[in-house]
Amino acid sequence: MEKISHPNQLLEWKSDVIANRPPYVKTIVISSGTCGQASGSLPVIEALEQELLKRNLKNKFEVKITGCHGFCEMEPNLIIYPDGIFYKKLKPKDVPKIVEETLLNNKIIPSLVFEEARTKERIYEQEEIPFYKKQKRLLTENNFKIDPTKIEDYVALDGYQALSKVLFNMTSEEVIEDIISSGLRGRGGAGFPAGKKWEICYREESQEKYIICNADEGDPGAYMDRSLLEGNPHSVIEGMTIGAYAIGASEGFIYVRGEYPLAVRHVTNAINQAREKGFLGTSIMGSEFQFDIQVIEGAGAFVSGEETSLMASIEGRRAFPRQRPPYPAQKGLWDKPTNINNVETWANIAPIIRNGAEWYAGIGTKGSKGTKIFSLVGKINNTGLVEVPMGITLKEIIYDIGGGIKDNKKFKAVQTGGPSGGCIPAEKLNLPIDYDTLAKAGSIMGSGGMIVMDESTCMVDIAKYFLTFTQEESCGKCVPCRIGTRQLFEILNRITQGRGEEGDIKKLKSLAKTVSSGSLCALGQTAPNPILTTLKYFLEEYEIHIKEKSCPALVCKDLIIYYIEPKKCVGCLLCLKSCPVDAISGERKKLHVIDHDLCIKCGACLEVCPPKVSAVSKYTGTKKEKLMKKTSPKRVKK
Numbered sequence: 001m002e003k004i005s006h007p008n009q010l011l012e013w014k015s016d017v018i019a020n021r022p023p024y025v026k027t028i029v030i031s032s033g034t035c036g037q038a039s040g041s042l043p044v045i046e047a048l049e050q051e052l053l054k055r056n057l058k059n060k061f062e063v064k065i066t067g068c069h070g071f072c073e074m075e076p077n078l079i080i081y082p083d084g085i086f087y088k089k090l091k092p093k094d095v096p097k098i099v100e101e102t103l104l105n106n107k108i109i110p111s112l113v114f115e116e117a118r119t120k121e122r123i124y125e126q127e128e129i130p131f132y133k134k135q136k137r138l139l140t141e142n143n144f145k146i147d148p149t150k151i152e153d154y155v156a157l158d159g160y161q162a163l164s165k166v167l168f169n170m171t172s173e174e175v176i177e178d179i180i181s182s183g184l185r186g187r188g189g190a191g192f193p194a195g196k197k198w199e200i201c202y203r204e205e206s207q208e209k210y211i212i213c214n215a216d217e218g219d220p221g222a223y224m225d226r227s228l229l230e231g232n233p234h235s236v237i238e239g240m241t242i243g244a245y246a247i248g249a250s251e252g253f254i255y256v257r258g259e260y261p262l263a264v265r266h267v268t269n270a271i272n273q274a275r276e277k278g279f280l281g282t283s284i285m286g287s288e289f290q291f292d293i294q295v296i297e298g299a300g301a302f303v304s305g306e307e308t309s310l311m312a313s314i315e316g317r318r319a320f321p322r323q324r325p326p327y328p329a330q331k332g333l334w335d336k337p338t339n340i341n342n343v344e345t346w347a348n349i350a351p352i353i354r355n356g357a358e359w360y361a362g363i364g365t366k367g368s369k370g371t372k373i374f375s376l377v378g379k380i381n382n383t384g385l386v387e388v389p390m391g392i393t394l395k396e397i398i399y400d401i402g403g404g405i406k407d408n409k410k411f412k413a414v415q416t417g418g419p420s421g422g423c424i425p426a427e428k429l430n431l432p433i434d435y436d437t438l439a440k441a442g443s444i445m446g447s448g449g450m451i452v453m454d455e456s457t458c459m460v461d462i463a464k465y466f467l468t469f470t471q472e473e474s475c476g477k478c479v480p481c482r483i484g485t486r487q488l489f490e491i492l493n494r495i496t497q498g499r500g501e502e503g504d505i506k507k508l509k510s511l512a513k514t515v516s517s518g519s520l521c522a523l524g525q526t527a528p529n530p531i532l533t534t535l536k537y538f539l540e541e542y543e544i545h546i547k548e549k550s551c552p553a554l555v556c557k558d559l560i561i562y563y564i565e566p567k568k569c570v571g572c573l574l575c576l577k578s579c580p581v582d583a584i585s586g587e588r589k590k591l592h593v594i595d596h597d598l599c600i601k602c603g604a605c606l607e608v609c610p611p612k613v614s615a616v617s618k619y620t621g622t623k624k625e626k627l628m629k630k631t632s633p634k635r636v637k638k
Helices: 007-019 034-039 041-054 092-104 151-156 161-169 172-182 194-203 224-231 233-247 261-276 307-314 343-355 357-361 394-401 435-440 459-473 479-496 504-518 522-526 529-537 539-547 574-578 604-608 624-630 633-637
Strands: 026-031 061-066 078-081 085-087 210-215 251-257 292-298 338-342 371-378 384-389 411-416 422-425 449-454 561-564 616-619
Touching: 007 151, 007 161, 026 041, 034 041, 034 261, 041 061, 041 092, 078 092, 085 092, 151 233, 151 261, 161 233, 161 343, 172 194, 172 233, 172 343, 172 357, 194 233, 194 338, 210 224, 210 233, 210 307, 210 343, 224 233, 224 251, 224 261, 224 343, 224 371, 233 251, 233 261, 233 292, 233 338, 233 343, 251 261, 251 307, 261 292, 292 307, 307 338, 338 343, 343 357, 371 394, 384 394, 394 411, 411 459, 422 459, 422 529, 459 479, 459 522, 459 529, 459 539, 479 504, 479 522, 479 539, 504 522, 504 529, 504 539, 529 539, 561 604, 561 624, 574 604, 604 616
Parallel strands: 026 061, 210 251, 210 338, 251 292, 371 449
Antiparallel strands: 026 078, 078 085, 371 384, 411 422, 411 449, 561 616
């Protein structure tokens, strides 16, 4: 592979790549990121390759394997260009029909197109699907167009043009000024202005400086960084190289979770390709600038996502945070000035340099520029990755893009910012999404997790769930986080078990503020957010749990009972056979009963009871003890 040693060579190579593409009639793009492969994309790809080979059509139709298309709910999916036909939830058996009817005869297969959950409207064009229509995909759009294993695909879409512009037409100061003027804020969580961080690092005097890409994405339900590394790794490499030129670094690291094998494989391959073509290494593109990147696989500790812990891990030490200042930009990796940004931040750099700071600053709000990628998960019809302009409302994301709540249930809350974020209630659905507005609501942007909850969610249980995670992931270095999160968990646990006491709410608020103000790093400082926001917006649920020993959402096991209604039971034996602890007794076509002393409240009986019968119910409230006696085996037999 010949190295690029001059900017004109890059333009010539781009022209050659485009000119030498075979004259395919159509291109079939198959989403095959981690989520796609988990849903079965690889057998579909194999079936398609075999079908085209069998029909001698390999020279007519191109098959392009890409990263995630974002619409994870519809995986595995494919798009047929130039028509933009979108087919969802494919199986290998669908392939012959797609080849025969759509590729050869231009017919749409109705059963494979997207169907809007609320209106039942069938939409076959990808761009017209509501999930995509309201997004602004600056970073993720190329996931439709790039095979992440082929550098040629990236170059054909102006890849490394921004790097060329920087190396031969801009000074370090001009690059930094562009990033400052763009208004880009770091997408890793805190939202610190990226250009300001670069400027601090640039002004530090040192012969050695480092660049780090933080890809240690540990939030439950979040996979934005993974998607970019898997689907468009060169965008991150180009951004890091521009950043290195700006601050004067010669060595960079991508610290990625070991649980992301496909991302590791794709980014490692991309780094090797970039070296071979002269975009990394010595004398990059014929300039005097040199820079290289190596991949470091993390061991999975959540605290490694904190930048000082991450640096300790790279250095071979235990991932413990340290006190700041000094900040990494002043004294970071091996005590040298270090610039750390996350994957999404680095992916924004090349588009800003290519299109100009003014272009980027024109997107979003006054204090939050550009777009943000969110992982939209939970009780919602259209789960997946969404990229939207800053300032879009929660309602637009949840209903216009996400397709509303599953099973037509009522929206209750959305958790933003991962386990350290806050729960925002239904009355704030019109809240615009930006850093400052979320902070005022008691939540955070975080890295971009967004978990939607419906009326069946218990907010006390949710607070306990997230605190369980942060408490277990605490590194234990500082007392407020190590001991405080455990005490918070114990209080929440008591409340959900029906052992809550008067004064527990006051204790939670006081202790949460102590943990937040006294912890060393952001893990402890933000861990109480789920508690504080659920107390703020759902105080009544806490009071009911404590005073009435009841869970309105019927979630907390210790506060509910399962029972069989005598007038409805038909004796079908389904619940009896499904019970894992033999707590149900009865004969065919005769009344069944649940032994409350044996019942573990797994809910299996409720799941298998036929909807037309609906004999199994669950109850919470002050009459629980009375109902238990009434439906006990002894009472029913009498």
